[in-house]
Amino acid sequence: MSLPACPAEQLAQLLGPNTTDASAAASLICGQFAAVDSKFVDTAFAVDNTYLLFSAYLVFSMQLGFAMLCAGSVRAKNTMNIMLTNVLDAAAGGLFYYLFGFAFAFGSPSNGFIGKHFFGLKDIPSSSYDYSYFLYQWAFAIAAAGITSGSIAERTQFVAYLIYSSFLTGFVYPVVSHWFWSPDGWASAFKITDRLFSTGVIDFAGSGVVHMVGGIAGLWGALIEGPRMGRFDHAGRAVALRGHSASLVVLGTFLLWFGWYGFNPGSFNKILLTYGNSGNYYGQWSAVGRTAVTTTLAGSTAALTTLFGKRVISGHWNVTDVCNGLLGGFAAITAGCSVVEPWAAIVCGFVASIVLIACNKLAEKVKFDDPLEAAQLHGGCGTWGVIFTALFAKKEYVKEVYGLGRAHGLLMGGGGKLLAAHVIQILVIAGWVSATMGPLFWGLNKLKLLRISSEDELAGMDMTRHGGFAYAYEDDETHKHGMQLRRVGPNASSTPTTDE
Numbered sequence: 001m002s003l004p005a006c007p008a009e010q011l012a013q014l015l016g017p018n019t020t021d022a023s024a025a026a027s028l029i030c031g032q033f034a035a036v037d038s039k040f041v042d043t044a045f046a047v048d049n050t051y052l053l054f055s056a057y058l059v060f061s062m063q064l065g066f067a068m069l070c071a072g073s074v075r076a077k078n079t080m081n082i083m084l085t086n087v088l089d090a091a092a093g094g095l096f097y098y099l100f101g102f103a104f105a106f107g108s109p110s111n112g113f114i115g116k117h118f119f120g121l122k123d124i125p126s127s128s129y130d131y132s133y134f135l136y137q138w139a140f141a142i143a144a145a146g147i148t149s150g151s152i153a154e155r156t157q158f159v160a161y162l163i164y165s166s167f168l169t170g171f172v173y174p175v176v177s178h179w180f181w182s183p184d185g186w187a188s189a190f191k192i193t194d195r196l197f198s199t200g201v202i203d204f205a206g207s208g209v210v211h212m213v214g215g216i217a218g219l220w221g222a223l224i225e226g227p228r229m230g231r232f233d234h235a236g237r238a239v240a241l242r243g244h245s246a247s248l249v250v251l252g253t254f255l256l257w258f259g260w261y262g263f264n265p266g267s268f269n270k271i272l273l274t275y276g277n278s279g280n281y282y283g284q285w286s287a288v289g290r291t292a293v294t295t296t297l298a299g300s301t302a303a304l305t306t307l308f309g310k311r312v313i314s315g316h317w318n319v320t321d322v323c324n325g326l327l328g329g330f331a332a333i334t335a336g337c338s339v340v341e342p343w344a345a346i347v348c349g350f351v352a353s354i355v356l357i358a359c360n361k362l363a364e365k366v367k368f369d370d371p372l373e374a375a376q377l378h379g380g381c382g383t384w385g386v387i388f389t390a391l392f393a394k395k396e397y398v399k400e401v402y403g404l405g406r407a408h409g410l411l412m413g414g415g416g417k418l419l420a421a422h423v424i425q426i427l428v429i430a431g432w433v434s435a436t437m438g439p440l441f442w443g444l445n446k447l448k449l450l451r452i453s454s455e456d457e458l459a460g461m462d463m464t465r466h467g468g469f470a471y472a473y474e475d476d477e478t479h480k481h482g483m484q485l486r487r488v489g490p491n492a493s494s495t496p497t498t499d500e
Contacts, residue, residue: 055265069252079470207382
């Protein structure tokens with residue numbers, strides 16, 4: 001944002017011959033305009049960075065949502081364990097993304113595969129990135145790690161969490177985000193020239209980059225570990241191991257819903273940008289609002305579709321299934337949220353629910369156990385979101401968000417280039433995560449660092465690994481000092497007695 005140039009020579013001529021010193025007057029006036037122009041530029045930077053920081057805070061609040069969702073979805077005896085892993089995802093992810101991850105993802109100039117600059121945030125801030133951008137991308141990285149932790153809950157050694165979380169946030173996820181989000185990435189739609197199929201991949205907020213990466217990593221972890229004890233009976237029938245708190249599941253879901261308004265609309269990175277002439281009511285702020293609307297509609301549609309779909313299948317109105325359906329809709333719309341019409345978001349959410357239900361049925365048949373349905377939800381619905389974008393991306397919106405030269409959706413008259421690019425994206429993400437996280441989990445399993453013992457699993461990790469249950473059912477101090485409280489009745493004294 002800047003004011004038009006102020007040519008002092010032309011202004012001096014307009015002041016006329018009667019002006020005592022026309023040139024000096026013109027220079028003074030233009031100097032004042034230049035000062036005002038600089039203030040406008042400063043204001044634009046401040047507004048955009050404040051918007052990005054606020055979006056980063058929203059995305060980070062999703063960690064609390066993940067923690068509550070995970071806690072409610074596991075049995076009470078493993079609550080402290082899963083809460084601790086969510087804290088460590090953020091803490092370990094912060095350190096390793098600072099040291100390596102941001103550089104691998106956005107270190108420019110670089111090659112198409114991996115970034116090479118900004119290790120430890122050296123040379124940040126720069127003309128390309130400020131600290132706010134690092135914070136925002138770190139919040140995305142730990143979200144991918146949080147997805148994986150849900151898949152392997154209730155049976156994984158704590159050291160394995162630390163190892164895989166650091167590796168995922170420091171290397172595996174950053175490389176994928178470089179491919180599709182960095183201007184140097186080989187498949188990025190932000191690339192100036194030589195884009196994949198002349199268009200690049202449109203994965204705006206990460207159905208593939210974040211959700212598929214976390215979901216596929218969780219898939220390999222859960223496959224290599226095997227199901228929880230008691231999840232399938234001797235005949236191979238699935239046995240429900242229900243989480244201990246639907247209230248925490250609902251709380252976590254609403255927190256994630258709230259945070260998603262930073263996840264999707266925040267991915268514009270800036271808000272003070274005009275489309276066309278200045279002074280118009282329509283600009284990037286409108287696109288930000290539209291993105292929030294498409295996100296809402298996709299999640300809402302998926303929730304309702306899951307509600308009635310599961311009612312037909314199971315005969316129950318199940319709140320946890322509805323919460324997972326809602327999140328599946330959000331995961332699916334994340335790729336195309338900025339470039340599709342609101343009506344298309346309803347289609348996205350409807351199909352996402354069907355994909356999630358189908359993936360859960362398949363998981364039961366192959367005896368795959370994921371306590372949070374994270375691999376099915378984020379991996380399956382994220383994959384659908386990548387395909388959905390290639391089908392429904394609107395030409396006008398693609399031009400506004402990405403610029404000229406990018407293809408739009410197949411069903412919107414854009415041909416098959418974008419769909420071909422997105423099929424490639426699905427294949428390379430699945431291949432990369434499988435080639436990196438699969439061997440890591442396999443190696444941890446071989447070294448006996450992955451799964452806890454059967455005795456610990458039966459007793460619960462809170463007691464065997466973390467010093468006690470998350471919930472205090474009795475007053476330990478009272479028992480420690482031999483104090484007991486007598487039941488209060490009509491004829492009983494309310495005075496406590498002490499055992500000798």
